[in-house]
Amino acid sequence: MKLFFAPMEGVAHHLFRRAQAACFRPADEYFMPFICPKNQSLTHRERADINPENNQGVHAIPQILTNNPESFLWAAQLLCDLGYDEVNLNLGCPSSTVVRKGRGAGFLADPDGLHDFLSEVFSRCPLPISLKSRLGMERPEEFERILSVYNDFPVKRLILHPRVREEQYGGSVHLDWFHYAEKESRAPVVYNGDLFTAQQILEFDESHPMISGIMCGRGFLLHPGLAGMCYGEIESVDKLEAFHAMIYDGYRRDIGTEAFVLMKMKEVWAMLGRGQGLEKKTLKHIHKASRLDAYEAAVKAAMEEIAAR
Ligand SMILES: Cc1cc2nc3c(=O)[nH]c(=O)nc-3n(C[C@H](O)[C@H](O)[C@H](O)COP(=O)(O)O)c2cc1C
Incomplete structure (x- = not known):
C-alpha cells in the first residue's frame, strides 16, 4: 500500500x-x-x-x-x-x-x-x-x-x-x-x-x-x-518530543518573533492535542501561553500526560 x-x-x-x-x-x-x-x-x-x-x-x-x-x-x-x-x-x-x-x-x-x-x-x-x-x-x-x-x-x-x-x-x-x-x-x-x-x-x-x-x-x-x-509501530512520546522540537526549533530559527512562533505552534497543537486525547485543561495551557517560557512549560506537561498513558 x-x-x-x-x-x-x-x-x-x-x-x-x-x-x-x-x-x-x-x-x-x-x-x-x-x-x-x-x-x-x-x-x-x-x-x-x-x-x-x-x-x-x-x-x-x-x-x-x-x-x-x-x-x-x-x-x-x-x-x-x-x-x-x-x-x-x-x-x-x-x-x-x-x-x-x-x-x-x-x-x-x-x-x-x-x-x-x-x-x-x-x-x-x-x-x-x-x-x-x-x-x-x-x-x-x-x-x-x-x-x-x-x-x-x-x-x-x-x-x-x-x-x-x-x-x-x-x-x-x-x-x-x-x-x-x-x-x-x-x-x-x-x-x-x-x-x-x-x-x-x-x-x-x-x-x-x-x-x-x-x-x-x-x-x-x-x-x-x-x-x-499502519505497520503496528507505536507513536511514542520520545518520537513526539523529537517531532515537536524539530518544528519548534525550525520556527524559532526561521521566523523569530515570539508571537508568530506561538501562533504557528498552537495551530500544530490544535490537531495534535486532539489526536493524543489530551485533557482540555492541558491544551488550554498551551493555547493560553503568551510567552515562549510558558508555552514550553505547557508542552512539558502535555508530554508528561502522554507518557503517563
Ligand atoms: C488546513 C488545510 C489546508 C489544505 N490545503 C490544501 C492545499 O494546499 N492543496 C490541496 O490540494 N488540498 C488542501 N487541503 C485539502 C487536503 O489536502 C485534503 O484533501 C483534505 O484535508 C481531505 O483529506 P483528509 O480527510 O485526509 O484530511 C487542505 C486541507 C486542510 C484541512
Missing part, C-alpha cells in the same frame, strides 16, 4: 513534513501545499517551501493552483529546474476567494475551459502532471463530464476527494462516485478523504485493491506517526 501525505496549506509546510519524515515512518510521497504563481513570481514563503534544501529526505511533489496555462507552465519549468519529477494541479480548493476566480474547485464549473487549459499544459509541460480533484462544484453527477475531460490527457494519477465544493469537508464522502472513478478513469486513482486512523486506512486499502494509493491529510495532523501505525 502506498500512503501519501496530503497538501495542507498553512500547516503542512516544509518544517512539518521534514519533522514527520525524520521522527516517524515517512509517507511514501509528500504533496506540497499549493503555490499560486502570479505575474511569473512566487512569494517568499512559497519559494522557501519548494526550495529543495528544505525538502531533503522527503519525496515531495509540488502543487500549482492556477487557471492560466502560461502561469502553470512558468511554474512547472521552475520546478523542473529545481529537480522535481512531477507537478500536481489543484482542482479541489473550496475557499471562496479561490473559487470566485475560477481556480481550484472553481475550475470544475467550466469543463470546456478546463479542457482547453489541460490541452495547453499537457502539450508543453516539462514534467508529468497529476491532478487533485473534487467531484464537482455542486452535484456529484458533474463528475461524469469532468472525468471525460481528464480521460483525454495522459494524467500521471488522479487523486480524488469524493465531495463537491459545496460540501467543503462536511457530510459523507460519495463512495459510489469514487467507485465510478476507479472503473472509468484512464489514470491510476488515489483515494483521499476522512481516513483518520490506521485501521480505517488498512480496511479501505483491503477493500479497494484497484487503487494506486491512499492520501491522508488531517490524519497526519492528528497522528504524525500514522504511516508507522
Whole structure:
C-alpha cells in the first residue's frame, strides 16, 4: 500500500513534513501545499517551501493552483529546474476567494475551459502532471463530464476527494462516485478523504485493491506517526518530543518573533492535542501561553500526560 501525505496549506509546510519524515515512518510521497504563481513570481514563503534544501529526505511533489496555462507552465519549468519529477494541479480548493476566480474547485464549473487549459499544459509541460480533484462544484453527477475531460490527457494519477465544493469537508464522502472513478478513469486513482486512523486506512486499502494509493491529510495532523501505525509501530512520546522540537526549533530559527512562533505552534497543537486525547485543561495551557517560557512549560506537561498513558 502506498500512503501519501496530503497538501495542507498553512500547516503542512516544509518544517512539518521534514519533522514527520525524520521522527516517524515517512509517507511514501509528500504533496506540497499549493503555490499560486502570479505575474511569473512566487512569494517568499512559497519559494522557501519548494526550495529543495528544505525538502531533503522527503519525496515531495509540488502543487500549482492556477487557471492560466502560461502561469502553470512558468511554474512547472521552475520546478523542473529545481529537480522535481512531477507537478500536481489543484482542482479541489473550496475557499471562496479561490473559487470566485475560477481556480481550484472553481475550475470544475467550466469543463470546456478546463479542457482547453489541460490541452495547453499537457502539450508543453516539462514534467508529468497529476491532478487533485473534487467531484464537482455542486452535484456529484458533474463528475461524469469532468472525468471525460481528464480521460483525454495522459494524467500521471488522479487523486480524488469524493465531495463537491459545496460540501467543503462536511457530510459523507460519495463512495459510489469514487467507485465510478476507479472503473472509468484512464489514470491510476488515489483515494483521499476522512481516513483518520490506521485501521480505517488498512480496511479501505483491503477493500479497494484497484487503487494506486491512499492520501491522508488531517490524519497526519492528528497522528504524525500514522504511516508507522499502519505497520503496528507505536507513536511514542520520545518520537513526539523529537517531532515537536524539530518544528519548534525550525520556527524559532526561521521566523523569530515570539508571537508568530506561538501562533504557528498552537495551530500544530490544535490537531495534535486532539489526536493524543489530551485533557482540555492541558491544551488550554498551551493555547493560553503568551510567552515562549510558558508555552514550553505547557508542552512539558502535555508530554508528561502522554507518557503517563
Ligand atoms: C488546513 C488545510 C489546508 C489544505 N490545503 C490544501 C492545499 O494546499 N492543496 C490541496 O490540494 N488540498 C488542501 N487541503 C485539502 C487536503 O489536502 C485534503 O484533501 C483534505 O484535508 C481531505 O483529506 P483528509 O480527510 O485526509 O484530511 C487542505 C486541507 C486542510 C484541512
